[in-house]
Amino acid sequence: GAGVSQSPRYKVAKRGQDVALRCDPISGHVSLFWYQQALGQGPEFLTYFQNEAQLDKSGLPSDRFFAERPEGSVSTLKIQRTQQEDSAVYLCASSLDWSPSNQPQHFGDGTRLSIL
Amino acid sequence: AQSVSQHNHHVILSEAASLELGCNYSYGGTVNLFWYVQYPGQHLQLLLKYFSGDPLVKGIKGFEAEFIKSKFSFNLRKPSVQWSDTAEYFCAVNTGGYQKVTFGTGTKLQVIP
Numbered sequence: 001g002a003g004v005s006q007s008p009r010y011k012v013a014k015r016g017q018d019v020a021l022r023c024d025p026i027s028g029h030v031s032l033f034w035y036q037q038a039l040g041q042g043p044e045f046l047t048y049f050q051n052e053a054q055l056d057k058s059g060l061p062s063d064r065f066f067a068e069r070p071e072g073s074v075s076t077l078k079i080q081r082t083q084q085e086d087s088a089v090y091l092c093a094s095s096l097d098w099s100p101s102n103q104p105q106h107f108g109d110g111t112r113l114s115i116l
Numbered sequence: 117a118q119s120v121s122q123h124n125h126h127v128i129l130s131e132a133a134s135l136e137l138g139c140n141y142s143y144g145g146t147v148n149l150f151w152y153v154q155y156p157g158q159h160l161q162l163l164l165k166y167f168s169g170d171p172l173v174k175g176i177k178g179f180e181a182e183f184i185k186s187k188f189s190f191n192l193r194k195p196s197v198q199w200s201d202t203a204e205y206f207c208a209v210n211t212g213g214y215q216k217v218t219f220g221t222g223t224k225l226q227v228i229p
Contacts, residue, residue, distance in 0.1 A: 003159070033216075042120075042206050042219030043160070056216060091160070105217065107152075107160040 002026075004108035006092050012114045013082050021077045021111045025094030032075050033105060034067055035091040043091050049075060082115045089113070118143040118209050120220035128226045129197050137192040137223050139181075139207030149190040150208040150217065151181055160206070166190065177201070202227045 005024040013019050025032050031050055035043035036059075045059040051072035060067070064082075069075040079086055089112050093105040123138040141147060151163040164175025171183040181192045190207060207220040 035219075040221070042208075042221045045216055045218065048216060093160075104162040104165065109159045 004092055004094055004106050006090075006108035006111050008111060009109065010112050010114075012116065014116050015084060016081055018078065018080045019082055019113065021079075021090050021113070023075045023077070023092030023094075023108060025073065025075070025092070026096075026106055027073075028096070029094035029106070030072075030097045031095040031103070031105075032069060033093045033095075034075070034077050035093065036061075037089040037091055037110070039088070046077070046090075079113075082113075084115045087113055087115045118147070118211050118218050120207050120209050120218055122205075122207050122220035122223050124223045125221070126224045126226070128228065130228050131199055132196050135192070135194040135197045135201070135225070137205055137207075137225070139190045139192065139220060140188050141190065141207075141209045142188065143209065143211055145211060148210040149181070149183060150210070151175065151179070151190075151192050152206040152208060152219075153203050154206070154222075155203045163192075163205070197225075197227050199227045199229045201225060 007022045033048050034046040036046055037043045047067045048056040049069040052069050064080045066078045089110040091110045092108045095103040095105045119142045121140045149166040152160045153163045154160045163179055164173050166173045166183045174180045179194050181190055183190050204222045204224045206222045208217045210217045
């Protein structure tokens with residue numbers, strides 16, 4: 001596809017359930033980012049991949065959050081034992097290469113996660 | 117760690133009015149600065165960016181921003197807004213290295229025809 005694709009667009013889960021969010025980056029993009037955007041806030045960094053390597057996971061809020069990108073393309077963000085505070089829009093972004101800073105990030109439409 | 121402040125949370129303007137959205141960051145070293153825009157129902161997209169050189173940066177759709185290092189500011193401007201500029205605008209900063217970006221809380225702009 002032409003852009004970053006995320007699925008599902010909306011996810012409703014009961015507290016305590018596990019969820020998995022998928023991101024298909026633009027083909028050939030080396031860098032992939034996950035962000036969490038709470039209502040009324042800007043996106044907050046969660047984690048970064050360069051190809052299949054997770055180089056920074058400093059933004060993951062707890063050990064319930066786990067991300068992977070096993071083949072350097074599609075990425076999955078998994079949240080275990082979901083809590084109400086996990087309700088947010090989860091954004092994925094990709095960029096062409098690893099070079100520092102000067103490549104724009106292309107964002108997906110996000111997955112809106114609601115925990116009941 | 118870097119942080120970004122956007123002082124205006126919600127701005128309402130009439131068409132043809134001039135726009136200036138404030139953005140201040142906190143970081144003492146070299147920074148790269150961005151403005152992203154999110155139109156209703158669409159994804160975030162890059163409006164303009166500053167890395168080095170001329171501190172006055174021109175972006176798409178007639179937007180520009182000026183980097184003032186002494187004020188730690190990167191305000192967004194447009195001389196004459198249109199109804200189609202209604203959107204949420206995010207200022208963001210990166211402090212080099214790889215591309216981790218810190219976003220502000222956003223400013224919702226509503227342009228009244």
